[in-house]
Amino acid sequence: MANQVCINCGSKYEIDEIVYFCRKCGDILEIKYDYGELSKALKRSDWRNAPLSVWRYRDFMPINDPTKIVSLNEGGTGLHPCMRLAKHLGLRELYVKNEGENPTGSFKDRGMTVGVTKAVELGVKSVICASTGNTSASLAAYAAKAGLQCAVLIPTGKIAYGKLSQAMIYGAKVIQVRGNFDQALDIVLKLSEKHRTIYLLNSVNPFRIEGQKSLGYEICDQLNQQAPDRVIVPVGNAGNISAIWKGFKEFHELGFVKGLPKMTGIQAAGAAPIAQAIKTGSDTIVPVAAPETVATAIRIGAPVSWKKALNAIRESKGTAETVTDEEILSAQKLLARVEGLFVEPASASSIAGLIKLVENGLIDKDERIVCVTTGHGLKDPDTAVKMSEKPVEVDAEMAAIEYVLGLKRAMEVVAR
Numbered sequence: 203m204a205n206q207v208c209i210n211c212g213s214k215y216e217i218d219e220i221v222y223f224c225r226k227c228g229d230i231l232e233i234k235y236d237y238g239e240l241s242k243a244l245k246r247s248d249w250r251n252a253p254l255s256v257w258r259y260r261d262f263m264p265i266n267d268p269t270k271i272v273s274l275n276e277g278g279t280g281l282h283p284c285m286r287l288a289k290h291l292g293l294r295e296l297y298v299k300n301e302g303e304n305p306t307g308s309f310k311d312r313g314m315t316v317g318v319t320k321a322v323e324l325g326v327k328s329v330i331c332a333s334t335g336n337t338s339a340s341l342a343a344y345a346a347k348a349g350l351q352c353a354v355l356i357p358t359g360k361i362a363y364g365k366l367s368q369a370m371i372y373g374a375k376v377i378q379v380r381g382n383f384d385q386a387l388d389i390v391l392k393l394s395e396k397h398r399t400i401y402l403l404n405s406v407n408p409f410r411i412e413g414q415k416s417l418g419y420e421i422c423d424q425l426n427q428q429a430p431d432r433v434i435v436p437v438g439n440a441g442n443i444s445a446i447w448k449g450f451k452e453f454h455e456l457g458f459v460k461g462l463p464k465m466t467g468i469q470a471a472g473a474a475p476i477a478q479a480i481k482t483g484s485d486t487i488v489p490v491a492a493p494e495t496v497a498t499a500i501r502i503g504a505p506v507s508w509k510k511a512l513n514a515i516r517e518s519k520g521t522a523e524t525v526t527d528e529e530i531l532s533a534q535k536l537l538a539r540v541e542g543l544f545v546e547p548a549s550a551s552s553i554a555g556l557i558k559l560v561e562n563g564l565i566d567k568d569e570r571i572v573c574v575t576t577g578h579g580l581k582d583p584d585t586a587v588k589m590s591e592k593p594v595e596v597d598a599e600m601a602a603i604e605y606v607l608g609l610k611r612a613m614e615v616v617a618r
C-alpha cells in the first residue's frame with residue numbers, strides 16, 4: 203500500500219528496503235500511499251475514537267506490525283488558544299501548538315516513535331544520528347525503550363545542557379565532534395552507507411517524516427476538522443515544515459478538511475538559506491558555511507530537506523521570514539509572560555516571525571493562525587536565566603520582603 207519514492211526522479215523503493223537516498227539521482231525519498239486503498243482501510247477503522255496521539259493515526263503510518271510499536275505516548279500536545287498574545291498583536295485568532303509537551307520535550311518524538319518502530323520491524327540492532335540536541339535526546343529515549351544500541355554525534359561547543367543530559371542519562375554513546383552540525387551529519391550519512399547494520403535516524407529518514415506529519419493531522423482534529431489559514435514553523439533542517447504540510451495535504455486528499463494552510467517558515471538570520479531562497483525567488487538554496495544563532499536547534503547551514511520545504515511553502519502560497527537573536531529572545535520572554543508557555547529559543551522563532559510579519563503588514567489580522575513551538579524551555583535553562591531579571595537576595599526578615607514587594611518604604615526598613 204506504501205512505497206518509498208524519490209522526490210526528484212520518482213524512482214520507487216520497497217517500504218522495507220533500507221535506503222536513505224535515491225540510488226539513481228541521489229535525492230531524498232518520501233513515503234507515498236495508494237490513497238484509494240488507504241481511504242477504504244480508514245472506513246473500516248475506528249481511528250476517530252482513539253485518543254489524540256501519533257498512534258491514533260496508525261492506519262496512516264507505514265508500519266506493518268502494530269505489536270512492534272515503540273511508544274512513550276507521543277503527540278496529543280495542546281493547541282493553546284492565545285487570547286492575550288492575540289490581543290497584544292491585534293490578531294483575531296491565534297493558537298500555539300506546544301510540542302514541548304512531548305515525552306522528551308520536542309516534536310522529534312513524533313518522528314522517533316515511528317522511526318524506531320521501523321528499526322525494530324527491520325530487525326536492526328543499532329541506531330545513529332547527528333544532532334544539535336533534541337534529535338539525540340529523542341533517539342536515545344526510544345532506543346532505550348526498544349533495547350537498541352544508540353550512538354549520537356553532537357557538535358562541540360554550544361549544545362544546550364538539558365538536551366545533552368537527556369542523551370547521556372538514556373544511555374546513548376554520546377560523541378562530541380569538533381565541527382558543526384552539517385559536518386557531523388555528513389559523517390553519519392557516510393557511516394550508515396558503509397556499515398549497513400547501523401540504522402540512520404536523521405530526518406532524511408522518511409519514516410520520521412511520517413510520524414511528524416501527525417502534527418498537521420492533530421491541528422485539523424483539534425480545530426474540529428478545519429485547517430487553519432496559516433501555520434508558522436521554525437525551520438532548521440526543514441523536515442518538520444515538510445512533514446506538517448504532508449499531513450495537511452493528506453487530510454485534504456482524504457476529504458477530512460476543506461482548506462489548506464499557508465505554510466510559513468521562520469529561520470534565524472544567521473542560518474537562513476531557505477528564507478533567502480524564498481525571498482529571492484530562487485529554486486535552489488545557497489548553504490551557509492558558518493551558521494550562527496542563539497537558537498541552537500535551528501543553527502543549520504545546509505538543510506537536508508530544503509527542496510521539500512521550498513515546495514511546501516510555495517505550493518501552500520506561504521512565505522518565509524528571518525528573525526534576529528534579539529527578536530527570538532524577546533518573543534520567548536513575551537510568550538512565557540503573557541501565555542504561561544516556556545519554550546526554547548528555536549521554538550520562539552515562530553512567535554518572533556509572527557510578530558515581524560504582522561508589523562510588516564504581511565499577515566492579515568483576521569487569519570486563524572497556528573504557531574508551532576517545537577521544544578520545551580527547560581531544554582536550555584542557561585539562556586533563560588541569562589536574559590531574565592536576577593533574583594533579589596535579602597535577609598530572612600519580613601520587613602526586607604515587604605520592601606522588595608513595594609509594601610514598605612526603604613526608610614522604615616533602615617529605621618528598624
Ligand SMILES: *Cc1c(COP(=O)(O)O)cnc(C)c1O
Nearest residue numbers: 336438439440441442499576577
Ligand atoms: C529540530 C528542531 C527544529 C528544527 O526542525 P527541522 O525539522 O530541522 O526544520 C526546531 N526547533 C526545535 C526545538 C527542534 O528540536
Ligand SMILES: [Zn+2]
Nearest residue numbers: 208211224227
Ligand atoms: Zn531519484
